[in-house]
Amino acid sequence: MLTSIIIALTFLSATTLLLSLLLVLAEKWILNYGPCDININTGQKVLTVNGGSSLLSALSENQIFIPSACGGRGSCAYCKVQVNKGGGPVSPIEAPYLSLEELENNTRLSCQIKVREDIDIHIPEELFKARRFKARVSTKTMLTYDIMELGLELIEPAEIDFTAGQYIQLESKEYKGRESVIRAYSLSSLPSDVNRAELIMRRVPEGICTTWAFDHLREEEEIFFSGPYGDFKLQDTDAPAIFIAGGSGMAPIWSILRHMKEQNIRKKAYYFFSGRIHDDLFFTDELFSLEKELYDFKYVPCLTREPQDSKWDGERERIPIVMPKYIPDASQYEAYLCGSSALIDACCSKLSQMGVQDDRMYFDKFE
Structure with missing residues (x-):
């Protein structure tokens, strides 16, 4: 009896699959829309x-x-x-x-x-500027225990024209029965480095694309991505800026800040970066160095779960609690945020209380 049921279910599944395939073929080949x-x-x-x-x-x-x-x-x-x-x-x-x-x-x-x-x-x-690029993996650099910088040398086209803050869509390859997928990653490289693209990726447990990138993608391997996409970018104003990010949300901010240095953009800015423990921080020396290299810039890493007995002498609270200590009145500021929905929602709510207008908050939210 059980064998008959299994055979019947198998036949039904096969029939359904065949009908679906025939419908697709009919749509593509039989129905001629001209x-x-x-x-x-x-x-x-x-x-x-x-x-x-x-x-x-x-x-x-x-x-x-x-x-x-x-x-x-x-x-x-x-x-x-x-x-x-x-x-x-x-x-x-x-x-x-x-x-x-x-x-x-x-x-x-x-x-x-x-x-x-x-x-x-x-x-x-x-x-209209977006293209499909072929690139070679030049570097895979672990920045923390779960965050990696992926360096890509462009092959065809050989140059990319993008604005600091934009993102690309990376195409993974099939591996161990996992299908190919497309995932969005912000560009962390400088727009002036036209022959290269850099991404900052955080490992997502069971994530198809990040598992492929971390565990299966090899240096010198050729891959494909499309882009650039998005309108997250530094506004052309004299307003001071608040930058906020967490984890791999560092990517577009890292690009924007170095672009500001390269172009000598004189804009007062604070950068609040969220991590749980000290091991979540990266580019720390470089960001503190920017305090001396940019016009009026301060980097404020905020650790929420750092052990109390550690040597960390920086901020130990969440960004919404820390910000007012540095910026009592933010009514003249613009805000640029990149990270998880929870981080951005909490920070936007606090920024509103601090006087930042809704139309001066720009964010790239990870769903």
């Missing part, structure tokens, strides 16, 4: 593609790379674009990831839109 135009940003670029594929895929095949980290399954919600014409109705997969405001502005998940007709879309201007 050539369709994708009009981007009111004629800035017009693509003519064969109908049937997803909007995300059609754009990627024409060297326009929209951020995506879930392989087109509609679960990351990174690939949002504004669809002003065509695209069909919003699907049940998209709906949970779109706010009322986004729905009113015709925002859609490009991976869930099938190109069956002419489509008019709008994408951020910086996405």
Whole structure:
């Protein structure tokens, strides 16, 4: 009896898989939608593609790379674009990831839109700069027990043009039965170092991409990534700045601070970095050296679980408690935050109490 049930379930699963495959093939090969135009940003670029594929895929095949980290399954919600014409109705997969405001502005998940007709879309201007890069792993450097700096020498294209604060999307390779995935990592390198890209990665337990990068990726191996993406960057104002980060959130701040030094940007700034214990700190000597090299800069590492009997003589409280000791009135400041949702939410709440306006808080939040 049990054997019959197992055979029946196996047959049902195989039949379902076969039907799904046939539907995909029918969509791609049997249903002929003919050539369709994708009009981007009111004629800035017009693509003519064969109908049937997803909007995300059609754009990627024409060297326009929209951020995506879930392989087109509609679960990351990174690939949002504004669809002003065509695209069909919003699907049940998209709906949970779109706010009322986004729905009113015709925002859609490009991976869930099938190109069956002419489509008019709008994408951020910086996405036209994004490219798919081939690179060689030049260095793997452990910065702490769970944070690594990954150095990449560019092969094709040989140069990258990015703004300090932006991120790329790294493509992992299959290993030990784990699928290839795409994950976002902020660039920690200097924009002036055009032939190289550096990332700061924190090991995520059971994380597919970080396990691959830490345990399987080797120096001299060739990999792929796309980018640059994002609008997290230093604003062109004279306002003093508060930088806040934790863990691998150091990456874009490290890029921005060194860019400020290189370009002699004279902006008063504080940098509050969160760690649990002293072993969570890295680039410590370099950051304290920046206090002498930047116009008016102070680095404040904050350790929340450092043993009381240690030799640490710095701050031992959470950043929201520490900040007012250094900045009693922050009403003239801008704030730049990168890290976990919990860190950013807590710090933004405190910054509001300290007088920082909501529209002067810029953050890159790790979900």
